[in-house]
Amino acid sequence: MSQEFFITYILYPWAGVAAVVFLVLQFVSAPYGRHTRQGWGTMIDNRWGWLIMEIISPIVLLGTFWHYKTQNGGLTWFFVALWLGHYLNRSIVFPWRIRTNGKKMPLLIALFAGIFNSVNGFTNGFYLANYGYLYPNDWVFSLQFIVGVALFASGLAINWQADEVLLRLRSATETGYKIPHGGLYRFVSCPNYLGEIIEWLGFALMTASPAAWVFWGWTVANLVPRAQANHNWYRHHFTDYPPKRKAILPFIW
Template identity: 50%
Template sequence: VWPARAHITGKKMPISISLFAVGFNSINSWLNAEWIFNLHHPYSYTWLYSPQFIIGVVLFITGMGINIKADDMLFSLRKKGTSNYKIPRGGLFQWVSCPNYFGEILEWFGWALATWSLAGLAFALWAVANLVPRARSHHKWYLENFIDYPKDRQALIPKIW
């Protein structure tokens, strides 16, 4: 969702990155759909009332809200046509450098729990493998480029890391 919402000017993305993203998301969508509609013949209506499903949906929606709110806050920092960087403040940015990544990881662990599937778990673990190093890199960049960056702010998980 982020690339469609971002107002990026002057930056180019290699076609290989775009193709990898499309390929990965296509395979992931197919695997999850295959699990839900074919391999797990089918979920019964009682699944909708199970603790795993309810907690998973709550985590997914909470994570999505965190992700969207953090992205909106990042988008609002940069006016269209400018390329300067600012320190994000407010919301979960008070505690972590990358609340959008935290929200996305929460989303996909919620999905894994709600579907109770290996495909969902694989996607959640992929999100961790992809976003944790990026969060560490972003956090380090902020610390190196802003002398007034909050020293007590964590990279990804509030009060932990």
């Protein structure tokens, strides 16, 4: 498949779906976590939901990369390793660290997320396998690559730190919500989402892959409306919620 065909007939339509999802999420918050509600069909255990929907991503990316790989050098393996590292944490470590006693999520959400993760795993694995050899030899010394790596690392650190604050808010048996403080919570309600968005922006820059840019678009489409919904939820539930805190972008949004 030529790169033009892949971009025009797979990536463009997939980016279009992300735009539609972004619009829909302005009106309907995905019914998991604090926004869980009745009417979304069969419910499954939260931990297993996270495992099932997230483990698909590294499996599909690695399987696709392995199947299609042609003449790839170490750099594409580095990108694959970053993806696998992120998703192995999200699918295997994170679900068993959350304090989620007895909580459930709709099976439908796990299925939607599984489709999102499968397609993004496929497009990114396919791009790196088929076109990864196009990187010039000195790509790792380019400003774009270096800035990308720096953003990926700082986004990952922000995401982990922010998730860590949330995980420590509850004892092993608690299930309620408290106001998070410290770190970037001084400025925004959802620094974990901000970190995730910065991380995948870094990935798109360092790989210069159109598939990674579309994945970044999907991440923004999912997490910006979610951050707004969480922010509104905090303001509604806590009268003492810090008034200057924004939803996701310090001082701005």
